Amino acid sequence: MTGQSFAMPLWLMRCFRMRLCKTVWLTPVVNSIRLKKTERITRDISNWKQMKSVKSFFDHTPSEGVRLLIQILFMFSKLYEIEKVSRENEDSVQERLERRQRDSLPVFEALKLKVLQAKNGFLPKSPAGMAAQYFLKHETGLRVFLTDRSIPIDNNPAERTVKPFVMARKNFLFSNTSRGARATAICFTIAQTAVLNGLRPEAYLTYVLDQFRKVGLRDEVVRDLLPYSDKLPDELYVNGIKPKQKKS
Template identity: 40%
Template sequence: MAHTAQSSNPSIAYYRAQNEKLELEKEALEAKVQWYEEQFRLSQQRRFGSSSEKTDEDQLSLFNEVEGTSTPTVEESTVETVTYKRKKQRGQREQKLENLPTETMDYHLSDEEQVCSCCGGALHDMSTDVRKELKVIPAQVKVVEHVRHVYGCRHCERHDIETPIVTAKMPEPAFPGSLASPSAVAHAMTQKYVEGMPLYRQEKHLERFGVSIPRQTLANWMMSGANTWLELIYNEMHAQLLELDALHADETTLQVLSEPERSATSKSYMWLFRSGQADVPMVLYDYQQTRANKHPRRFLDGFQGYLHVDGYAGYNGLPHVRLVGCWAHARRKFTEALQALPESAATTSVKAKEGLAFCNQLFDIERHLKDASPQERYEKRLERSQPVLEAFLAWLQEQTPHVLPKSALGKAIKYCRNQWERLEAFLEDGRLEIDNNRAERSIKPFVMGRKNWLFSNTAKGAKSSAMIYSIVETAKENGLNPFHYLSYLFEELPNMDTTDQAQLAQLLPWSKTLPQECFVPNQSK
């Protein structure tokens, strides 16, 4: 019997160890299944759900739970609420049309018809009945011949050995030896980089006008215009951007087919750098092959100040730069955590809503400070936003041990804690913004255009595209019509001293000396 008892003890210990091992494996598998389920729900949300990150205002009531749950006795109101419908205000149509050119067509009675049907007397013009409509004039293509006349002296031809020759002055062409005019190149650039029309569609569009211009010729026109003329404006904008002390940055992918020692499927990157809300709008794109830290370091060489970024580590270590985090990214993490949860996860759902409510309260404070001066915004943030940040940080530290690190909620909490130094940086200056949405809005036109033209053929073409996008997007933000502004640049730059920075400054998109026709009519300054 003693021998049997001794032999059974190792068996019990063995099975206990096996049970513990299986329990650990079960927990690991359950966590993995939960992660896959979260990813599936997030994928379904991104594919079929709403892209808006707006949340119910009632979620902010988590900070006012006592007031929200109390039921004080309220006397019945003696005031009756009356609702009514308000008529549409007059004059709105006239305001929309006041800056457009007007063509008037008068309709009169003939002399024979200006006779009274009652007494036969003459009729007089007593009033008018006016009807307004919008007339769209489609693009036209025509040939412009520049004929320069050469003059000589008849007397000298007959009596002297030498005859003076005088040639009439003619503006220098932007594209010598080419059919390309300033308006033709500006139109091609606008169609591709503003309207998102690829060159093959532009080629077909021109054929319907009776003009056959291959897409390769259109591409050469745009690259020549960008590298010869627009680069001068781009470099001047870059120099002035570096003089500011608060910028935004972002980056997105780009496919370039023909790059040395790289496959056609390799990912390249288009970087974006732009000014903040306190300065004139400047938007600059910069094409690079990789997402390495050396690219923003090179582009921002000489810049000192604040840089709004997302959580990408490539911006770390920039000299003389204070990084400002993006609360829109932090809020998005908690929104995704809510979307990834099953309906049965009540406790986790409450925790995710609590984190989201902290973010929403910060944005609610910013909405109230939208029209405040930088100094007033700075003071109000210290008074109202800083306590919220302190409470949020304490909540993050409290929740960290209680959530799975790889869950959506765990990632949201980890993101906020890792980015905390950047996220609280907006308190340091009233000119800083709480998010990096300004950069994301500026890079969106490139992302939308990429869906149409898909890729760049060469690295040289990608660099030209970066310069053209920089010019047209900066022009749009300054209230300019990109087509008219580009045409103006191609007309003026060949006929001026391009080494004179003072003259170049007069052509920048925010210059007060630009002609009125460069501005969008309803946004003219």
């Protein structure tokens, strides 16, 4: 993946969080942070015994560095909250882009300034220092989602897609030949693409092989059998329901 199409990796946010965990008394607050749940963060911090509100939390924080890292995590959380609202509203790709330009861009610019402060304030080899350097080094790629409506905010979908392969390799260990490795990769790609399109992989593959047996392997047949084809029968989908087509 090139620098121009970087997606925001979760380890970047975890590095900032890791530095916070070194402050033992702050651990309850750090552990309450869930990057996609701004409301829960606010509720948990507000209810924390030592703090009556988020404002009093910041007023009583003894370390400027810790305060800065908490602010950075809140901004990350806000970016994810905006994406969540977009999904819940079933925004079209154009509406998603407009929402990102209107709501996410100002947050990202503020986040960049805070990360720059972290870079200048923490040791270069510390988790927070390295995370800040990574963010600034790849800033151009990390902000692509703000101008390209087809780019997700992070690489979670890709990581979830390759996870079954990583887990399964413990069973088959190695491929004896390059052709075998390629065939394995193709099989996993088809299966995971089926999952992403709401299909039951076993039922889908059974149906595809049966169709090849009946009508042969031709280009027009293959097109109609692709996991994202709208000509597949409903019974192949989870709960027998074909997902709605996203608005363009």
